[in-house]
Amino acid sequence: MPIVVQKYGGSSLADAESIKRVARRIAETRKAGNDVVVAVSAMGDSTDELLDLAQEVSPIPPPRELDMLMTAGERISMALVAMAIHDLGISARSFTGSQAGVITDESHGKAKIIDVTPGRITEALGKGHVVIVAGFQGVSQTTKEITTLGRGGTDTTAVALAAALKADVCEIYTDVDGVFTADPRIVPKARKIDRISAEEMLELAASGSKVLHLRSVEYARRYDIPIHVRSSFTPKEGTIVTDQPGPTQQGLEGEAVEAPIIAGVAHDRSEAKITVVGVPDTKGKAAQIFQAVAASEANIDMIVQNVSATETGLTDISFTLPKTDGQGAMEALQAIQEQVGFSGLQYDDQIGKLSLVGAGMRSNPGVSATFFEALAEAGVNIEMISTSEIRISVVTRSELLDEAVRAVHSAFGLDSEDGEAVVYAGTGR
Amino acid sequence: MPIVVQKYGGSSLADAESIKRVARRIAETRKAGNDVVVAVSAMGDSTDELLDLAQEVSPIPPPRELDMLMTAGERISMALVAMAIHDLGISARSFTGSQAGVITDESHGKAKIIDVTPGRITEALGKGHVVIVAGFQGVSQTTKEITTLGRGGTDTTAVALAAALKADVCEIYTDVDGVFTADPRIVPKARKIDRISAEEMLELAASGSKVLHLRSVEYARRYDIPIHVRSSFTPKEGTIVTDQPGPTQQGLEGEAVEAPIIAGVAHDRSEAKITVVGVPDTKGKAAQIFQAVAASEANIDMIVQNVSATETGLTDISFTLPKTDGQGAMEALQAIQEQVGFSGLQYDDQIGKLSLVGAGMRSNPGVSATFFEALAEAGVNIEMISTSEIRISVVTRSELLDEAVRAVHSAFGLDSEDGEAVVYAGTGR
Known part of the structure; x- marks a missing residue:
């Protein structure tokens, strides 16, 4: 029997x-003839x-103790979902x-899944039950403590279950x-x-798209699990995320269609x-700065070092990081100001990042010019630029970001009315 | 280090x-130098x-699934209590x-504790932690399913932990x-x-006293664990429930004081x-009736069979049972009316039961006369009477019950102003 793993988030389980x-x-x-395993988040705002x-x-x-507390949320929703299924005459556990x-692992609040041993799940499936699993949570390998997976954890739970159970598809309902x-x-x-490739979806998730969490896409890509992102409010098909070749890559006549750029x-x-500001342009200064920032556990994204002003021998170093890491990084830098000898710090939270993602960039050198x-x-x-093989990102003023997104979207023929043969493409929702 | 087990109920953990x-x-x-293990109920009305x-x-x-759901309540309160203790600079798990x-056992919603294997608790105590345990819940021995203990379950959890840990005392805060x-x-x-004996406390709990749940007293008595029932709102000493001889049974001069009747x-x-009503007074009819009631899982308390009216050959059989079992029992009896041949059923929920409890009854034949x-x-x-070695119970009209309790309380010199040397005594709170 095919195995389908489904994930429902808190907004789909509000009441x-x-x-x-x-x-x-x-x-x-x-009833359509599948074994069904469901990962659920906590109800609505209960977290x-x-x-x-x-x-x-x-x-x-x-x-x-925070993990012990938070895991009560999924416990409540999973039991209620199982009851509601039971009430429809279908057994659920x-x-x-x-x-x-x-x-x-042992990392409370941001644990990583290192293994899934789904013995009880397969046993329950074997007895004909639908299985409901609490998302976002696990148990640590050595200390047997209850852990949580951090933001987007239930997506990751669903994909990890799909991989362990060799499921046919992992449906993420949103x-x-x-x-x-x-x-x-x-x-x-x-x-x-x-339809979108996992590689592109990874770049989109890393660039601010919130539909799927980065870790779940990484997991799905590693284990080659197709993800189907779809709405829990309509029966419509959503988006298939997979690197496997699919029917949409065949044209009407059966011949292969070129994937969009x-x-x-x-x-x-x-x-x-x-x-x-005003970093002495001598060897090792940048290293000192980024070591201090890393020690504050901030995740640095983009870095720009201005050309040194030769008359002063000073340079400016800018980098971006999550706002939530901002305070820690600023404190870490203030602590080394005297030692490094820079003249000051500027903190700017009015920036926005725009990223263009497409696997076709690899073989289409004209993309950045159009962009x-x-x-x-x-x-x-444009204040900062960074690129990967299949992505270009720029930092701009926050208030210009929306206009920038619309301009780029149009420039690459992605607007829906223009009728161009774009077979697939991706987004920040 | 002495081990103290404490239990806090929902009303002590309301917010x-x-x-x-x-x-x-x-x-x-x-800080007073004890190892502390705490069993907690769910917060306030969260259950x-x-x-x-x-x-x-x-x-x-x-x-x-109901057990899975309900156990989230204690999970929330235990984590919060552990956090609050941690916030006072004391480590808690x-x-x-x-x-x-x-x-x-495997009985969801009313499971019985069959063993306590407190390895993780003793390990945590050994590391100097205060231990907070979710009351009211356990895991079934063979199927490893989450179970709940039913009404009063957290009292039982506390006493069971005290027994397994060989605690010096189990404090029930209320x-x-x-x-x-x-x-x-x-x-x-x-x-x-x-101070009250466990034997008397058992009879009081079985007779409607709600301070301690019957099962917890049974458990404490079996394992000889002293229970200290006290208020979480004052530092005052409460009531010690134990069969062990205590200081209050010694007079001022050191000679033994007679325990009160x-x-x-x-x-x-x-x-x-x-x-x-109108049960044919022939062999086996009562058995048929009580088999049917037992099959409905009703707990029968008192039974009275009226003397048969010889001219009719018919008799009436009355019994009491928890109101919550009433509907099931009535339906079970209706189903066998034709077979047994009785003429009708009466359901009366306007009754009250009064019980006088005292170990001294054994050697004081005058008690029932005074009563x-x-x-x-x-x-x-008086509508019905039943007795044990250390208890007399009567059923009366519900509206007369309060007056009856006051009259009996006075007649046995239990009123606080009369100054009689009552060393100990018990109650339905």
Whole structure:
């Protein structure tokens, strides 16, 4: 029997009515002749409510106990989903992350899955049950402590279960119809992508697209699990994320269709820029700076070092990082100011990042020319640039970001009305 | 180091402030030089809220999933208590029932503890941690399913942990000062009992006293664990429940003081009476009736069979049972009416039960005379009677019950103002 793994997030499980709706969807999948395993998040805002409670009790709660607390959220939703399925005449069994064999490292609050031993799941499937698993949680390998996987954890749980069970597909249910060529709230002409490669999806997720979490895409790519991102509110097909060749890559006459150059445009307002001003342009200064930032556990994204002003022998170093890491990095830099001898620090949280992603860039040298031309025509000034094989990212002023996204989206023929034969493409939702 | 086990109920853990207060109490016990293990219930009304959610999703939720759901309640409170203790500079670790080694049978919703394997608890104590354990829950021995212990379950968890850890005392914190000679809401002159035997406490708990749950007293008695029932709102000593000889049984001069005849007066309005009318007075009819009631899983308490009216050859059989079992029992009886040939059924939920409990009854034959005299003088009509070695119970009209309790309490010199040398006594709070 084919195995389908499904994931439902908190917005699909906001209240009893939503839970019943999700249960009907699961029941249909079961009745269609599949073994069904479902990973669920905590209901609606319940995670935030638990966090608030923790804050009231302790300003800096110990991570072990915070994980113990947070995991109650998925426990509640998984039991309710199992009950609702049961109420439709289909037997269902819920399992915690620990019971489901989701083995992680010891890192509370941001644990990584290192193994899945789904003995109880396969046993339950063998008895004809639908299996509901608490997402976002696991148990640590050596200390047997309850852990949580951090942001987007339930997506990762679903993909990891799909890999361990050799599932046919991992369906990620969300509140949007799939992955779009750009965020439809910014680009009304953005199109839903029918099919996208895991490689492109990875770049989009890393560049600010929030439909799928980066780690889950990495996991799916490594284990070659197709992900189907779709809405829990409609029966419509969503977006298939896979590196396997699919039917949409065949033209009407059966001959292979050229894949499009560009998958989509992602944007990200979650980063800030730190500029270290007046750094002596001597050997090892940059290393000192980035060692200090790394020690504060900040994740550096893009880096620019200005050309040294020869008359002064000083240079400026700018880098971007998540806003949430900003304070720690600033403190770390202040602590080494005297030792390194730079003259000052600037913190700028009014930046926006735009990324163009497409596997076709590799063999199409004209992409960057079109890209920068479109930004220039839209009057968007570029502050930083970085590239990968299949991505170009630029940093600009935050208030210009939306206009920049629309301009680039149009320039690459991604707008839905223009009728160009774009077979697939990707987005920040 | 002495080991103290403490139990805090939902009313002591209603919100963040209450949790912090409980944490201070636990921290004090720790600082006084004890190893501390704490069993906690779910916060305030959270159990009811979870039950409501279950009802919204499924009218008859499967018991396994209901247990999975309900156990989230203690998981939340234990993590919060551990955080609050941590915030006071004392390390604490929370454990689920399963992690704490609370092994039960397979009976969801009303599981019985069959073993406690507290390896992780003793390990954590050895490392200097305070240990917080989720009450009310365990894991089944053969199927490894999460179970709940039913009403009063956290008291039982606490006593079972105390027994397994060979604790010096099990402190049950509640919202009253201890066990009283009668419910102070009915008898304002009721006195707090300083010390009561486990045997008497058992009879009181079985007769409607709600301070301690019956199963926890049975457990404590079997393993000879002293229980200290006390208020979480004051530092005052409460009531010690133990069969071990204690200091209060020594007079001022050191000679033994005679234990009082009567421990206390309990009352119970949770039962109903079913009367099977016009039962043919032939062999086997009563057996058929009680087999049917037993098959409906009703717990029968008292039974009265009226003398047969010789001219008709018919008799009436009355019995009491918890109101919650009433509907099931009535349906079971209706189903056998034709077969047994009785003429009708009466259901009466306006009854009340009064119980007088005291180990001294064994050697004091005058007790029942005083008892019935007091009830007669108060104008209380008796409908049913049952006795044990150390208890007399009567059923009366519900509206007369309070007056009956006051009359009996006075007749045995239990009122607090009369100054009689009652060393100890017991109650339905």
